[in-house]
Amino acid sequence: MDVQAGRTGPGPGNGGQRVTMSDLARRLGISKAAVSYALNGQPGVAAETRERVTRLAAELGWHPSSSARALSANQTGVVGLVLSRPAELLTVETFFMRFLAGLERVLSERGSSLLLRVVGDRPEEELRTYERWWGERRIDGVILLDERYHDPRIAAVERIGVPAVLCGGPIKGTSIPCLWTDQAADSRSAVMHLAELGHRHIAHISGPLEFAHERGRRRGVRRAATALGLEVTTVTSSYMGPQAGEITGELLDSPQPPTAIIYGSDVMALGGLAAASQRRVRIPRDLSVISWDDTNLTTVVHPPLTALERDTPGFGALAATVLLDHIHVGRDGLIQVPPSTLRARESTGPAPAAG
Amino acid sequence: MDVQAGRTGPGPGNGGQRVTMSDLARRLGISKAAVSYALNGQPGVAAETRERVTRLAAELGWHPSSSARALSANQTGVVGLVLSRPAELLTVETFFMRFLAGLERVLSERGSSLLLRVVGDRPEEELRTYERWWGERRIDGVILLDERYHDPRIAAVERIGVPAVLCGGPIKGTSIPCLWTDQAADSRSAVMHLAELGHRHIAHISGPLEFAHERGRRRGVRRAATALGLEVTTVTSSYMGPQAGEITGELLDSPQPPTAIIYGSDVMALGGLAAASQRRVRIPRDLSVISWDDTNLTTVVHPPLTALERDTPGFGALAATVLLDHIHVGRDGLIQVPPSTLRARESTGPAPAAG
DNA sequence: GAGTCTCACTGAACCAGTTCAGTAGTCCAG
DNA sequence: CTGGACTACTGAACTGGTTCAGTGAGACTC
Numbered sequence: 001m002d003v004q005a006g007r008t009g010p011g012p013g014n015g016g017q018r019v020t021m022s023d024l025a026r027r028l029g030i031s032k033a034a035v036s037y038a039l040n041g042q043p044g045v046a047a048e049t050r051e052r053v054t055r056l057a058a059e060l061g062w063h064p065s066s067s068a069r070a071l072s073a074n075q076t077g078v079v080g081l082v083l084s085r086p087a088e089l090l091t092v093e094t095f096f097m098r099f100l101a102g103l104e105r106v107l108s109e110r111g112s113s114l115l116l117r118v119v120g121d122r123p124e125e126e127l128r129t130y131e132r133w134w135g136e137r138r139i140d141g142v143i144l145l146d147e148r149y150h151d152p153r154i155a156a157v158e159r160i161g162v163p164a165v166l167c168g169g170p171i172k173g174t175s176i177p178c179l180w181t182d183q184a185a186d187s188r189s190a191v192m193h194l195a196e197l198g199h200r201h202i203a204h205i206s207g208p209l210e211f212a213h214e215r216g217r218r219r220g221v222r223r224a225a226t227a228l229g230l231e232v233t234t235v236t237s238s239y240m241g242p243q244a245g246e247i248t249g250e251l252l253d254s255p256q257p258p259t260a261i262i263y264g265s266d267v268m269a270l271g272g273l274a275a276a277s278q279r280r281v282r283i284p285r286d287l288s289v290i291s292w293d294d295t296n297l298t299t300v301v302h303p304p305l306t307a308l309e310r311d312t313p314g315f316g317a318l319a320a321t322v323l324l325d326h327i328h329v330g331r332d333g334l335i336q337v338p339p340s341t342l343r344a345r346e347s348t349g350p351a352p353a354a355g
Numbered sequence: 356m357d358v359q360a361g362r363t364g365p366g367p368g369n370g371g372q373r374v375t376m377s378d379l380a381r382r383l384g385i386s387k388a389a390v391s392y393a394l395n396g397q398p399g400v401a402a403e404t405r406e407r408v409t410r411l412a413a414e415l416g417w418h419p420s421s422s423a424r425a426l427s428a429n430q431t432g433v434v435g436l437v438l439s440r441p442a443e444l445l446t447v448e449t450f451f452m453r454f455l456a457g458l459e460r461v462l463s464e465r466g467s468s469l470l471l472r473v474v475g476d477r478p479e480e481e482l483r484t485y486e487r488w489w490g491e492r493r494i495d496g497v498i499l500l501d502e503r504y505h506d507p508r509i510a511a512v513e514r515i516g517v518p519a520v521l522c523g524g525p526i527k528g529t530s531i532p533c534l535w536t537d538q539a540a541d542s543r544s545a546v547m548h549l550a551e552l553g554h555r556h557i558a559h560i561s562g563p564l565e566f567a568h569e570r571g572r573r574r575g576v577r578r579a580a581t582a583l584g585l586e587v588t589t590v591t592s593s594y595m596g597p598q599a600g601e602i603t604g605e606l607l608d609s610p611q612p613p614t615a616i617i618y619g620s621d622v623m624a625l626g627g628l629a630a631a632s633q634r635r636v637r638i639p640r641d642l643s644v645i646s647w648d649d650t651n652l653t654t655v656v657h658p659p660l661t662a663l664e665r666d667t668p669g670f671g672a673l674a675a676t677v678l679l680d681h682i683h684v685g686r687d688g689l690i691q692v693p694p695s696t697l698r699a700r701e702s703t704g705p706a707p708a709a710g
Numbered sequence: 711g712a713g714t715c716t717c718a719c720t721g722a723a724c725c726a727g728t729t730c731a732g733t734a735g736t737c738c739a740g
Numbered sequence: 741c742t743g744g745a746c747t748a749c750t751g752a753a754c755t756g757g758t759t760c761a762g763t764g765a766g767a768c769t770c
Contacts, residue, residue, distance in 0.1 A: 032751095036727070065492045072754070137420045137421055241652075241654070377757095392758095420757065
């Protein structure tokens, strides 16, 4: 059993692949150890021998077996990432793909690979995956995305012993590096923009509060609005567009509707746009709209959305860099993610005259 | 050098992790081989011994080392996937995330993991990644996504010898299993829907023709329209919303504008909606709109988009199943993907009276 | 009661690398 | 011309599993 389809057995004479160091040693008439030293740039090999070895290796298409290397070096060159977002979120959000693009750029530059697992909305499955991956020596470390309120993963990865970085925090009393975003500053730039346009009553429709960043943003918006003397209404929604639209409708139908709404994501803002359009509320004349994420969607809709733009691929790249440094040189501590910048487009405008 | 941060050295007395089979054997006073047989359900072990072994393994948190296993079994339990989509596409499309969710469901059920690489729009890098992964024995097989016109990857994976499945095809003269989508049938159901509503001149704005499925769809739309006696205009666009919007504008401004447009994706359809709204063209009174993909976006915008719905997670699950079967039992051949179904919403309506 | 069979287990080889201790051979100093 | 240092290697052990060829003990057969 376990016959491999399309896979040739070991030994020469077949497709030609699957060359081992012993093959090289035999053909060159030297020992395996010499080949190893030559290929790894270790001293103790004559320049001419090294040259012969590397040439033959290239010629035969030799690649080091990752398993064998991992076995003796106790290093895999693989980084793990588990997505335990609810399915609805996965299908809607492009955050993850942009994060991934940046993450991968750094990983491939530094010779690492990414092991990915998508579990539904089952955090306990996420923890078990870390434990299994680390137990099976499949990974060198993990990246923790989507920090939750009182996130159990932090204690778990410390118990398991797997090196990790947290995209979130800061967390007190942990040795895990945290990539910390200043939600207060981002909130301020959005609220300030609306205040400058003359808005006196704004609303913030956030995503679910189980996510730590949503809490941070809600607090940031409240504080910034209070500091500027604005009235502020904060509501929580799922990440789904239709629900954000429904809440938008309720806000607009209330006796004292806000004149501007900040949405937790671009898709939520789209839902708001649809609700406004159904009520013949004009953007931005009657209502200003800001989206907390700047994706390509913001420029596809009409009017283009004012948004808080952050460098999500850069965030991914930073996460990869910090994790690899943590694994290899023990880098620790708190790293601040660059703040978002407000990109003003046509969905925000002067507050309507009070009526 | 190469000191591990947060990683404890081998041997007992530390964090407790990293138990090996030899540890189990020593503590139980039996041989490594007996432990192996016991844990793998092989015959030749007394039931009581097996029980003692499995209990101790669970107690000490033993996990098999994937490297050691891969080394002797020549199997890794890992499947590779490379995304060489252009960055613009990655950030916009949710196809991939939905595909991934289905893929992962099957992989995790069957004990496999996914190794992921995101390269930009560099197909040669994709091929080198396959070659390296296979050479390094990191993977058991790969999934080829986004079939291109005259795709060089098919010959490449056959040369390299890595088991693969192609999401596309059918391809003549290859042993690689193909997951084939009947683009002609999908095209027919979209065109038929418009014909039944009385449209006589329709347009199709497709994505780039380097993608094989875009060619298939274009041909399918043309044939279906011709068969039904409709006039059809086909235009090619990038996947970016604004460009699709621009093309929409040109079509609407032409002397004989179509009364319905089929878009290659939901984001492209959104671009079209924005262009129509700027020209005060009403949807669906003046123009009917169909999107080729049914994502959550189609129900967020106003009006909700009529779309060709296909089970993308199911597609991913099928790809995983076929690849694992190909690797383990040598399954081959052509597998047809279930066809899309047309989900009629409010963006399509009766053709306007000829003016 | 000798021969055979099965059961439960052991020892060793093997996968493909890394690494350490040792060893010829050369060179140079004293 | 001997001792020590250095170079360029070799052989073997080691990583943690799997697997094959034994092996001793007990049960069963005739």
